[in-house]
Amino acid sequence: MIYTVTLNPSLDYNIKLSEFKEGRLNTIVSQYKTAGGKGINVSQVLRNLEKDSIALGYIGGFTGKYIEKNLKEKNIKCDFIEINQDSRINVKIKSEKSETEINDKKLKISESEKKELFLKIKSLKKDDILVLAGSVPTSLEEDIYAKLSEIVDEKVKIVVDTTGKYLVNSLKYNPFLIKPNYFELENIFGVKLKDEKDVIVYGKKLLEMGAKNVIVSMAGDGALLINEKDILKAMVPKGTVKNSVGAGDSLIGGFLSAMEEDKELIECFRIGVASGTATAFSDELCKKEEIEKIKKDIIIKKL
Numbered sequence: 001m002i003y004t005v006t007l008n009p010s011l012d013y014n015i016k017l018s019e020f021k022e023g024r025l026n027t028i029v030s031q032y033k034t035a036g037g038k039g040i041n042v043s044q045v046l047r048n049l050e051k052d053s054i055a056l057g058y059i060g061g062f063t064g065k066y067i068e069k070n071l072k073e074k075n076i077k078c079d080f081i082e083i084n085q086d087s088r089i090n091v092k093i094k095s096e097k098s099e100t101e102i103n104d105k106k107l108k109i110s111e112s113e114k115k116e117l118f119l120k121i122k123s124l125k126k127d128d129i130l131v132l133a134g135s136v137p138t139s140l141e142e143d144i145y146a147k148l149s150e151i152v153d154e155k156v157k158i159v160v161d162t163t164g165k166y167l168v169n170s171l172k173y174n175p176f177l178i179k180p181n182y183f184e185l186e187n188i189f190g191v192k193l194k195d196e197k198d199v200i201v202y203g204k205k206l207l208e209m210g211a212k213n214v215i216v217s218m219a220g221d222g223a224l225l226i227n228e229k230d231i232l233k234a235m236v237p238k239g240t241v242k243n244s245v246g247a248g249d250s251l252i253g254g255f256l257s258a259m260e261e262d263k264e265l266i267e268c269f270r271i272g273v274a275s276g277t278a279t280a281f282s283d284e285l286c287k288k289e290e291i292e293k294i295k296k297d298i299i300i301k302k303l
């Protein structure tokens, strides 16, 4: 089974404007609400690809109820821990020229609520997959993903998608896959990446630090997969970006869905990248048919 952990789920309020005017009245052209948060998005894409997963994490209040109901309506299994605070509302504003995101990072998790999550994670069995994705609420420690990685059976494959020290701390437990984007890679090492060669140099450093597979996603420039054996480059087609929220999570969801079918790594990478691009080119998270269509246009080169 695939377990996704979203420490701080959100109600994503997606707004479309023709133009975003700062400091002025903006009138909405269209909007939709959905359960969000990185682990939850991975679960949603897995469901769209007809694969099961269980979404874990903390939810609370009226927004928490909405998140759970929204996921259950989509036939996604949840096993959230209920807390006594409202889950956050993240606002995503898409206009013709720009995408703006407003995310809340606060959430107070108590010691006993933390223990509850550890108990759930401890019960994972060999061959399960654990996805630890998204920002860590400020009340939790910087090595929370490392601690969760430490307690699972060593045969559980771990995927970590987060930023900075939260990601770096988890590397000593040898995650099977990590997926920094280009800017996250720059931030980890405090550098400005000049070209693809640079991406490979710093991607390899993450391998040396413990990751087994590193995917560096580069939005419209595709992605690189780096492991001990190979460096693969995925090139993506050009298209109209409708909403890139969740593109990175879709890459992970697509990748894992192919892994569930025992596909080779190169194929998992292709389906992952196709899923990311399919999400960028649609208003919501990618659907199976969209991925199938885009898959044919993903070119993978061995470097």
Ligand SMILES: Nc1ncnc2c1ncn2[C@@H]1O[C@H](COP(=O)(O)OP(=O)(O)O)[C@@H](O)[C@H]1O
Pocket (backbone or CB within 6 Å): 181, 182, 217, 218, 219, 220, 221, 222, 223, 236, 237, 238, 239, 241, 244, 245, 246, 247, 248, 249, 251, 272, 273, 274, 275, 276, 277, 278, 280
């Ligand atoms: N403008 C785009 N054109 C085509 N594909 C895109 C675009 N933006 C994102 N993608 C796809 O989604 C993947 C993840 O996007 P990226 O923005 O790098 O991740 P994140 O959402 O984590 O920041 C990319 O590797 C690519 O496959």
Ligand SMILES: O=P(O)(O)OC[C@H]1O[C@](O)(COP(=O)(O)O)[C@@H](O)[C@@H]1O
Pocket (backbone or CB within 6 Å): 008, 010, 012, 035, 036, 037, 038, 041, 090, 101, 103, 104, 133, 134, 135, 136, 244, 245, 246, 247, 248, 249, 250
């Ligand atoms: O675009 P991405 O990076 O794939 O993730 C989008 C998701 O992440 C969020 O922006 C939350 O991010 P964080 O957990 O890192 O705070 C959600 O609102 C949204 O559903």
